[in-house]
Amino acid sequence: MVIYLPMKISAAKNCSVVLNKILGLVYPPRCHYCGSAFGLFDGRILCPECRNKILLNNPPFCSKCGRPTDTSVADCPHCRDHSYVFDGAYSCCIYEGIIKECIHNFKYSSRLRLQELFSELMCEFAEKHMPINGIDWIVAVPLNRSKFRERTFNQSEILGVNLSNILGIPLMRNNLVRLKSGEPQISLRYRERQNNIRDSFGLLRPSDVKDKAFLLVDDVFTTGATANECAKVLKKSGAGNITVFTLAKSVSPLPLRGLL
Numbered sequence: 001m002v003i004y005l006p007m008k009i010s011a012a013k014n015c016s017v018v019l020n021k022i023l024g025l026v027y028p029p030r031c032h033y034c035g036s037a038f039g040l041f042d043g044r045i046l047c048p049e050c051r052n053k054i055l056l057n058n059p060p061f062c063s064k065c066g067r068p069t070d071t072s073v074a075d076c077p078h079c080r081d082h083s084y085v086f087d088g089a090y091s092c093c094i095y096e097g098i099i100k101e102c103i104h105n106f107k108y109s110s111r112l113r114l115q116e117l118f119s120e121l122m123c124e125f126a127e128k129h130m131p132i133n134g135i136d137w138i139v140a141v142p143l144n145r146s147k148f149r150e151r152t153f154n155q156s157e158i159l160g161v162n163l164s165n166i167l168g169i170p171l172m173r174n175n176l177v178r179l180k181s182g183e184p185q186i187s188l189r190y191r192e193r194q195n196n197i198r199d200s201f202g203l204l205r206p207s208d209v210k211d212k213a214f215l216l217v218d219d220v221f222t223t224g225a226t227a228n229e230c231a232k233v234l235k236k237s238g239a240g241n242i243t244v245f246t247l248a249k250s251v252s253p254l255p256l257r258g259l260l
């Protein structure tokens with residue numbers, strides 16, 4: 001027989017702190033990245049040293065593509081050569097080192113606990129640097145069907161769900177969909193990526209997006225071709241402002257002008 005004993009919230013919190021201390025002594029948490037044992041059993045996945053080594057994308061950054069730059073205008077070398085349909089893009093980290101490995105482990109080794117770290121980073125960034133007032137919906141970049149079958153989750157939707165819960169902005173599900181699977185984008189240049197991804201997305205309920213402002217969420221911004229294609233589909237059906245928000249931004253050397 002289960003006996004329900006009502007407990008005051010403060011007493012429950014004290015119990016939880018004591019329990020975490022005991023758990024921390026018996027099973028010291030180990031850092032996901034370096035493996036060192038650290039602190040209390042409080043849900044953190046990286047030790048403080050590794051957490052501090054994550055390369056955050058600090059302003060100024062280009063207001064169009066989110067790339068670190070010298071001034072906060074849409075005039076970085078990348079944007080001089082590319083035209084985007086979305087209105088702005090933000091990325092909270094630089095896609096290198098610890099965060100790159102964490103994203104790989106999340107996507108390809110299903111280390112789903114990492115979503116807590118990612119959500120914390122994205123929410124901190126959004127609150128500090130992004131104009132989130134006026135956004136009607138969060139929408140995640142859809143994953144192609146074969147990858148979804150293989151992975152069983154869409155990493156961008158997980159980020160979107162968490163952002164929606166924390167920022168209090170509703171998540172639009174099952175509307176923006178992937179219509180076809182192209183080649184993997186990883187080794188392609190911007191123009192090749194554009195061609196590969198063209199006409200890959202569609203809307204099941206186009207009227208739902210009319211005059212709505214969106215936060216389009218993805219894990220990594222590389223050339224922006226995928227986000228741009230999603231933005232095209234949304235804008236074609238009358239969507240208003242579209243802000244792209246990614247966990248990390250690739251700042252690897254750009255393809256040479258003329259070879260794009």
Ligand SMILES: [Zn+2]
Nearest residue numbers: 031034047050
């Ligand atoms: Zn560590």
Ligand SMILES: [Zn+2]
Nearest residue numbers: 062065076079
């Ligand atoms: Zn730019």
